[in-house]
Amino acid sequence: MGKDILIVGAGLSGAVIGRELAEAGHSVRIVEARDHIAGNCHTERCPETGVMVHVYGPHIFHTDDTGVWDYVNAHMRFLPYKNRVKAQSGGRVFSLPINLLTINQFFGQTLRPAEARAFIEAQADTTIEDPQTFEEQALRFVGPALYEAFFKGYTQKQWGCHPRELPAAILKRLPVRFNYDDDYFAHRHQGMPEGGYTEMVASILDHPGIEVALNTPYAPDMADDADHVFWSGPLDAYFGHDLGRLGYRTLDFERFTEQGDYQGCAVMNYCDAEVPFTRITEHKHFAPWETHEGSVMYREFSRACGPDDIPYYPIRQVEEKTLLRDYVTRAETLAGVTFVGRLGTYRYLDMDVTIREALDTARHFLRSRAGNKAMPAFVHAPL
Known part of the structure; x- marks a missing residue:
């Protein structure tokens, strides 16, 4: 028996859309190429130190959207955290x-x-x-x-x-302040999930109408049994990159551990050009309510994203926007698939915006079905 909704990717976009549609009575199958859920905000405990590690770099939740704040707190208690x-x-x-x-x-x-x-x-x-x-x-x-x-x-x-x-x-996007406020973000709601982002996403996915298949890359025949596909992978990957690859920056992490407190803060930027890395993050400081003797640090190195790398930051300069326009035009001719999220719309999105757009997309789908209207390729336009 086929599933009526297929979602590609078990990150924030896929999880939130899946939960909304499952609660509305749809049967949802989510396929995820990696061996874990939560996408790039995946967190896990370091077995050596017990520190909660942000595996793909730190993710700090901040928003003025009270509805999204209430949504994430319904799935995981967020504790206060200020990014300094x-x-x-x-x-x-x-x-x-x-x-x-x-x-x-x-x-x-x-x-x-x-x-x-x-x-x-x-x-x-x-x-x-x-x-x-x-x-x-x-x-x-x-x-x-x-x-x-x-x-x-x-x-x-x-x-x-x-x-x-x-x-x-x-x-x-970067403020200059003429007071002594060193809070990096100015949003009303700021915090970190007490048990990590992966546990939060697991709660979102915890519904009898949702099936998640890990280690399962998308194959085109998977869509044969689906009434609709939500694609949260790279937009150009859906088309096999046949017009060319959209440009991204990727990150390499050099992980190391120490006893005690290595740098006294969660994030230390290195602004001098001769230092090869951009920053060092010390992950136990992202959970200040916990105490750990050991510490886990990442040195971050930024470089051009290759075909086998994890895409982080869309470049979106003139050349990329020209190629993006070609892919968007092509996507808009398709029926039965909607492109969502950071990769699917080739935009830099904070987590709160990702969740809000996923909620909007799911609700748009439900309204479209109720009114016998076609679902667009993009609810949130990439251009």
Whole structure:
């Protein structure tokens, strides 16, 4: 007997859509190529130290969407966590995002907020009226000294190109604060799941109408028994990459362990270009309610994503957007498949947005079925 819904991928998108449709009475089969659920937010206990490790790099939950906050807390209790990032530059340690303490430390000043605002404006290149590139955005709003110290080298390592080749929008997401607030995010709801993200996703998937098959890559004949397919894999992979591969950055992790507290914080960025890694994360600090003698750290190295690598960050520059448009046009001619999530729509999505879009997509599907209307290839457009 066939399943009426096939979902490719057991990450956040697939799990949330699957749960919503199962609760509405649909029979759902989810196929996952990896040997675990939860996608890139997969967490597991280190057998050596007992530390909860974010296997594919840290995932910190932050949102202003109270509905999504209530949704995740219904499946796992979230405990308070604030992301307070530190950065090494020029042999010194600073607080990020750039705030009043960073400014005073860096310039050897004791400025008050209004003074600091005027001071930074004096540093800025005001001849740049409409910043188009990352570099122009940084020079216009923080000036050359802070740009060189905190953004230029880190960005080159993270994206593999000069900041003048990147759009200004990337930097617009990074705040500069003229107070001593060092909370990296400004959202009302912030926290970490007490038992890890994988347990949270397991709770979402825990429904008699959902069947999950791990270690099961998608094969086209799987769709034969499905009334509809939700695809959360890479958009170009659905078509066998036959128009070319969309560009991503991937991450390599160098894992190591120590006794005690290695760096005193969860995230330490390394901004100097000559340091090959972008940051070191110390995972026990992501669960400050736990106590562990040992510690697990990851050095992160960013590079171009190859065919066999895990895609992390969509590049979305002019060349990629041109290819993306071709794939989107092609996808929109299809019936019976909807592309979802970070990979399926080739966008960088935070976890809360991923969950919100998955809920919206599932509800759109239910409305479409109720009204005998066709389900679109994209509920949330990639372009």
